[in-house]
Amino acid sequence: MIDLEPQISVDLKELAEQFNCAADYISLENAILGHVLSGNRLSNEAALFLWRHGNFRNMGNAAFQVRNQKHDANEVSYTAFRVVNYTNYCNIECSFCSFMDEVGSGKGYTLSIDEILKKIAEAIKFDSPQLFLQGGVNPDLPFDWYLNTLRAIRKEYPDLHIRAFSPVEALYLEKITGLTLAEVFTSLKEAGMNSFPGAGAEILTDRMRDILSPKKSSTSEWVRAMQTAQMSGLPGSSNIVWGSEETDEEIIEHLHVLRSLQDTTGGVLSFVPWTFQAQTKKFRIRKVPSHEYLRMVALARLYFDNIDHIEISIMVAGKQLGELGLFWGGDDINSPVIEENVLRSFGLKSVQEAEKFIHDSGFVPVRRNFNFERGKKSLV
Numbered sequence: 001m002i003d004l005e006p007q008i009s010v011d012l013k014e015l016a017e018q019f020n021c022a023a024d025y026i027s028l029e030n031a032i033l034g035h036v037l038s039g040n041r042l043s044n045e046a047a048l049f050l051w052r053h054g055n056f057r058n059m060g061n062a063a064f065q066v067r068n069q070k071h072d073a074n075e076v077s078y079t080a081f082r083v084v085n086y087t088n089y090c091n092i093e094c095s096f097c098s099f100m101d102e103v104g105s106g107k108g109y110t111l112s113i114d115e116i117l118k119k120i121a122e123a124i125k126f127d128s129p130q131l132f133l134q135g136g137v138n139p140d141l142p143f144d145w146y147l148n149t150l151r152a153i154r155k156e157y158p159d160l161h162i163r164a165f166s167p168v169e170a171l172y173l174e175k176i177t178g179l180t181l182a183e184v185f186t187s188l189k190e191a192g193m194n195s196f197p198g199a200g201a202e203i204l205t206d207r208m209r210d211i212l213s214p215k216k217s218s219t220s221e222w223v224r225a226m227q228t229a230q231m232s233g234l235p236g237s238s239n240i241v242w243g244s245e246e247t248d249e250e251i252i253e254h255l256h257v258l259r260s261l262q263d264t265t266g267g268v269l270s271f272v273p274w275t276f277q278a279q280t281k282k283f284r285i286r287k288v289p290s291h292e293y294l295r296m297v298a299l300a301r302l303y304f305d306n307i308d309h310i311e312i313s314i315m316v317a318g319k320q321l322g323e324l325g326l327f328w329g330g331d332d333i334n335s336p337v338i339e340e341n342v343l344r345s346f347g348l349k350s351v352q353e354a355e356k357f358i359h360d361s362g363f364v365p366v367r368r369n370f371n372f373e374r375g376k377k378s379l380v
């Protein structure tokens with residue numbers, strides 16, 4: 001049972017007793033980083049201390065060491081895939097989303113199976129034989145639409161890795177079919193789906209979810225969907241999207257939920273730090289400064305002893321900050337992406353660009369697929 005509302009606070013005296021050191025910032029930071037570098041798990045309280053008071057360069061040094069204990073110090077992996085946004089009709093109305101059109105407005109679109117197949121063919125031409133099928137929650141699409149689309153793609157492309165949909169869609173499918181969530185995932189898997197993204201996590205506390213998207217799944221529902229998918233043999237990624245009104249405690253709560261999920265399922269392949277992008281006037285964001293982005297990358301590497309990969313999204317961080325992220329604990333970049341409508345993109349646009357970027361950053365590029373199998377581009 002995952003504790004979804006852990007009480008997390010920092011008491012310097014208590015932490016100092018725990019780490020057997022003086023109750024000042026420098027002694028505590030040294031003791032906590034040394035504790036992690038010796039292979040111990042970072043507690044929520046120690047994580048909150050680092051997030052608030054840790055020196056981001058020292059955190060980066062420690063995270064780089066942990067990254068190099070887990071992975072070849074010279075290598076950075078990357079993958080290539082095509083995002084196909086199959087519909088932009090959505091009835092969830094997240095406050096930060098500029099992608100959706102209101103259901104019934106007549107302004108949006110839903111792609112036909114032929115249009116989706118054509119987009120996959122283009123991706124294969126660009127040496128990107130993996131698919132990320134993403135869309136809104138469109139009440140006009142019955143469960144058969146999902147199954148038939150997956151089957152048609154699988155028939156045409158037997159080796160294509162299909163990562164698809166999101167927790168909020170899976171929960172919607174559970175509702176409209178009357179099937180159990182496990183049955184929904186089993187059917188999607190049988191129709192051709194290979195993995196399931198940890199999309200729509202944003203910040204996993206109910207207070208923040210009420211602010212960001214009250215109609216989206218609660219934290220417990222999001223966790224139930226991810227847990228069921230991963231227990232059904234559909235692994236996936238995880239992320240955080242921050243830079244709005246979240247508190248420090250909520251950041252650590254979010255990380256805690258993901259680490260606990262991974263303790264339960266072992267199905268979380270990677271973690272990607274994302275920041276909110278300016279998209280709508282309805283939603284106020286703050287500009288996350290570079291040192292805070294890097295602090296998050298380092299904290300993630302130090303905190304997630306059970307998640308192998310920390311991905312740097314060049315699309316979100318940009319090239320300059322992304323490059324630094326590889327020295328703050330990241331071991332992978334998740335560009336290039338052929339199409340991405342939900343975010344304004346300034347990512348890498350081709351495999352050649354990705355390899356050059358990694359090379360220029362001082363590492364050897366290694367291609368991997370969605371499952372992090374090195375040297376593979378798709379399922380085989």
Ligand code: SF4
Nearest residue numbers: 090092093094097136
């Ligand atoms: S972010 Fe996704 S779920 Fe939210 S409104 Fe946009 S399309 Fe819908």
